[in-house]
Amino acid sequence: MNATVNEFNDVGDILVLPLFEGIEKAPNNALSGLSRTQRSLVNEALASDSFTGKSGKRLDVWTAGCQVVLVGMGEDPSDKACRDAGAKTLAGLSKDHGTNVTTRFTTGWSTSKMALFAEGMILRDYSFDKYQQKEDDDNQSDWNLTCQASPRHQTGLSAAVSKSSAIATGVHVARELGNEPANVMYPEEYARRAMEWAKGKSNVEVEVWDFERLKKEGMHGVIAVGKGSERKPCMVFFRLNPNVQKDDQVPCIVGKGITFDTGGISIKPSAGMEDMKFDMHGSATVFGLFVALQASGYKGRVNGITCMAENMPSAGAYRPGDIIDTYSGKTIEVLNTDAEGRNVLADGLWKSAELNPSYIVDLATLTGACVVALGHEASGLWSNDDGLSARIHEAGNVEDEIAWPMPLLPAFEKEMTGSKVADVQNLGKGRWGGACTAAGFLKQFVQDRDGKQIPWAHLDIAGTAWGASTNAMVANGATGIHVRTLHRLITE
Ligand code: BES
Ligand code: MN
Ligand code: ZN
Numbered sequence: 001m002n003a004t005v006n007e008f009n010d011v012g013d014i015l016v017l018p019l020f021e022g023i024e025k026a027p028n029n030a031l032s033g034l035s036r037t038q039r040s041l042v043n044e045a046l047a048s049d050s051f052t053g054k055s056g057k058r059l060d061v062w063t064a065g066c067q068v069v070l071v072g073m074g075e076d077p078s079d080k081a082c083r084d085a086g087a088k089t090l091a092g093l094s095k096d097h098g099t100n101v102t103t104r105f106t107t108g109w110s111t112s113k114m115a116l117f118a119e120g121m122i123l124r125d126y127s128f129d130k131y132q133q134k135e136d137d138d139n140q141s142d143w144n145l146t147c148q149a150s151p152r153h154q155t156g157l158s159a160a161v162s163k164s165s166a167i168a169t170g171v172h173v174a175r176e177l178g179n180e181p182a183n184v185m186y187p188e189e190y191a192r193r194a195m196e197w198a199k200g201k202s203n204v205e206v207e208v209w210d211f212e213r214l215k216k217e218g219m220h221g222v223i224a225v226g227k228g229s230e231r232k233p234c235m236v237f238f239r240l241n242p243n244v245q246k247d248d249q250v251p252c253i254v255g256k257g258i259t260f261d262t263g264g265i266s267i268k269p270s271a272g273m274e275d276m277k278f279d280m281h282g283s284a285t286v287f288g289l290f291v292a293l294q295a296s297g298y299k300g301r302v303n304g305i306t307c308m309a310e311n312m313p314s315a316g317a318y319r320p321g322d323i324i325d326t327y328s329g330k331t332i333e334v335l336n337t338d339a340e341g342r343n344v345l346a347d348g349l350w351k352s353a354e355l356n357p358s359y360i361v362d363l364a365t366l367t368g369a370c371v372v373a374l375g376h377e378a379s380g381l382w383s384n385d386d387g388l389s390a391r392i393h394e395a396g397n398v399e400d401e402i403a404w405p406m407p408l409l410p411a412f413e414k415e416m417t418g419s420k421v422a423d424v425q426n427l428g429k430g431r432w433g434g435a436c437t438a439a440g441f442l443k444q445f446v447q448d449r450d451g452k453q454i455p456w457a458h459l460d461i462a463g464t465a466w467g468a469s470t471n472a473m474v475a476n477g478a479t480g481i482h483v484r485t486l487h488r489l490i491t492e
Pocket of ligand 3: 145258261279340341366439
């Protein structure tokens with residue numbers, strides 16, 4: 001979508017008018033640029049009982065040359081309601097009569113609420129239909145959005161719309177990576193796309209550690225999980241603005257990138273297994289975050305690490321009972337090959353501490369147990385640092401990407417360090433608290449600095465990375481979750 005901001009002038013093929021409850025006639029400027037006939041059609045609709053401005057209600061008025069869409073905003077919509085309304089409005093538009101959309105903000109709109117409505121439209125404009133044949137008369141052009149508001153809003157709204165557009169490119173990249181099927185999106189294809197993105201960008205570096213390099217470095221957590229597949233594992237390092245703040249501590253974001261999770265030898269049941277193409281969404285969010293940071297012009301240094309592997313059963317696969325010698329020097333007793341995310345993150349997390357991080361955040365579609373606990377409404381948030389946890393929670397609230405604090409209790413860690421044959425085991429004692437024991441496992445791979453663990457937070461996005469039907473920003477499939485949260489965390 002191309003999105004710009006302008007004063008009230010001409011209208012496009014579609015005119016979107018978001019209006020507050022109680023409006024009975026068109027506010028000033030709402031109908032400028034329309035002919036007398038067009039105005040009277042809209043005014044009649046506004047005066048009728050068919051449109052009251054109630055939230056969630058919408059009325060389309062056909063006029064020659066311009067479809068006018070009246071959107072009810074209720075009396076005093078929340079930030080979330082404004083963003084959601086923009087998204088739902090875009091979702092309901094058809095390209096049959098053109099792709100030039102004018103959204104007019106008139107009486108009652110603050111700059112920030114306008115920006116949120118526009119952001120919803122921008123974020124919602126993504127679909128994954130590239131593998132489907134198109135009808136000849138399907139309009140394939142991109143939307144062209146003009147947001148119109150009075151002069152005093154121009155500067156603020158323009159800046160907000162540009163920023164949202166930049167961040168949305170990252171969200172959409174994350175969704176695209178997540179949605180790609182596993183026959184297309186395997187570890188080295190992810191790495192190739194990262195390299196391709198970095199090409200020609202002077203403030204970006206992407207480095208790929210292939211299978212050979214992983215062996216040389218001793219990344220046996222990633223290797224163990226990935227070695228059963230024809231598609232070999234790799235790690236991808238993202239560096240934004242690598243030449244500034246050289247001695248400063250800067251954030252490092254780590255992502256689980258299982259391009260397909262069959263469960264391995266501890267194989268999963270077939271029902272729903274197709275969804276395991278999304279098991280790399282942690283890595284998709286990391287990639288999308290770097291796209292968003294770069295596109296929005298962030299000037300600080302940031303590091304990212306993704307651990308890419310395909311978890312397959314084969315003659316070369318790792319087995320239950322295996323003992324993995326991870327990069328950290330700690331050994332893992334494999335009790336279930338389907339608890340693979342934590343094995344790859346063990347290496348990624350340990351490595352992240354070498355980059356002198358101010359804090360580490362990892363993202364992973366880690367456990368079904370997290371979906372049991374929080375459904376599709378919130379990601380689980382575990383942290384060894386209350387300040388960091390609060391900042392992530394707050395950023396998530398502002399972006400309506402809820403990250404809900406969960407307990408990192410010593411007892412959970414103890415369950416994971418009780419192995420008789422290795423330093424840690426990759427399964428808890430039972431099913432209970434499965435998302436918490438997983439977090440307790442990860443904590444074993446966060447290094448100390450000056451006698452204290454580096455601030456670290458873990459986001460379990462198993463329930464929020466896809467299949468979140470209440471997420472108005474997305475039609476279906478991958479959500480691009482937490483690109484916006486982390487962009488805010490890092491830049492604000
Ligand atoms: N990728 C899955 C977690 C998952 C399951 C995400 C369902 C989204 C929806 C992960 O690798 C996994 O298989 N976890 C196991 C862990 C168990 C073996 C301790 C799980 O949750 O069952
Ligand atoms: Mn698994
Ligand atoms: Zn998995």
